[in-house]
Amino acid sequence: MGALRRIPHVGLIAVLAVVVIFTAAQSETFATDRNILNILGQISVNAVLAAGLTLLMTAGGMDFSMGSNVAVTAAVTAKLIAHGHATPLAVVVSLLLGTALGLVNGVVVTFTKVAPFVVTLATATLLDGVALLVHDxxxxxxxxxxxxxxxxxxxxxPWLLIVAVVVLVATALVMRFTVFGRDAFAIGGNEHVARLSGINVTARKLTLYGLTGLLSGLGGVMLLARLGSSSPGSTAGLSLQLSVVAAVVIGGTSLAGGHGTVLGTALGLVLLGVVANALNLLDFSSNYQPVSVGAVLLIAAIANEMHKARAARH
Known part of the structure; x- marks a missing residue:
């Protein structure tokens, strides 16, 4: 048992295995190649957002506006294309817009010292309104x-899955092997000490929020490409954001900063995708999906805090 506990994310892997085995036993279509690719394709947008959020949360930040950023950038991109503008131009505008929105969050959080949760939740509400105005x-x-x-x-x-994997792998490499990644861990561990050690905390935080904005813009493009349209009641917005936060927290990234892994985030994404797919295949009402996401997020947050307390004792 001691050896098992030392395996990274063993609890998450065990839960995922149980869900997979149970669903496969109940549904013949679950374990098919087509369904597996379908699950991975559906979580591709979430994966791109979760990669950026993992890095940001590791540095002690938070961005609840990424899903709403997706809604706005998808709407703007769709409107540009619908009005005859070249698709590459619309994509570039989307990426720049997403980055700018992320930087606005970074500027407010960094220079006003208002809690990131408050700032980005307010931004999310604002952007949801902007998306409705764009759609009219x-x-x-x-x-x-x-x-x-x-x-x-x-x-x-699927192309979307390839993009998601590239983003996740690139983020993992940045966190593991670069100075920027090590600085993110240091800032999340203790921002004051990181500043005293010579890290330009302000520049790093602005870069992190700009990166989450850039990935939100990319997520908006991916969502628009998959759906072929953007609508006022799209799957973006706060519901998308909560799924992303759930995946990151389930994966073991600390809400207080200083710890996070892309592998854990990827496992969290797969778990939520499998649960959603299982509910669909087993003919459960779609209303159970937000219930399952909320329940898993609550359990993961509690487990996160218990793990942190246990690590502090040792």
């Missing part, structure tokens, strides 16, 4: 533009 009550369709990126595969793997 209408669904904006982009036709076949970006269809290949959103729905086609290369060597049997």
């Amino acid at each position: 009550g209408n669904t904006i369709s982009i036709g076949q533009h970006m269809f290949t990126f959103g729905n086609e595969k290369v060597l049997g793997v």
Whole structure:
């Protein structure tokens, strides 16, 4: 048992295994290649956002506006394409807009000392309203533009999944092998000590919030490509954000900063994706999905705090 406890994320892996085995026993279609790729494709947007949030939370930050950033950038991109602008131009505008929105959060958090939770939750509410204004009550369709990126595969793997894996791997490498990643851990561990040790905390925090904004813009492009349209009642917004936060916390990233792994986040994403897919295959009401996400997030947050307390004792 002692050896098992030393395996990274052993509890999360065990829960995932139980859910997979149970669902596979109840549904013949669950373990098929098509369904597995479907699950991974559906969590691709969440994965891109979760990668950025893992790095930010490791540094002690938080951004509850990423899902709303996705809603705005997807709406703006769709509107530009629908009005005849070139798709590459619309994508670049989306990425720049997402980055700018992330930097606004960073500036407010860094220079006003207001809690990131408060700032980004306020920004999320504001951006949800902006998305509604851009839509003006209408669904904006982009036709076949970006269809290949959103729905086609290369060597049997969806393009969106490839992008998500690249982002996750790049984030893991940054956190593990770069000065920037080590600085993020240091800032999350103790910002004051990090500042005294010569780390430019202000520049690092602005860069982190700008990066979460950039990945939000990329997530908006990916979501638009997958759906082919942007609507006022899209899957973006706070509901998307809560799923992303849940995946990151389930993966073991500390809410207080100083600890986080991309591998844990990836496992958290897969767990939530499998649970959602299982509920669908087993004919449960879709209303159970937010219930399951909330329950898993609460359990993970409690387990996170218990693990931190146990580590402090040892």
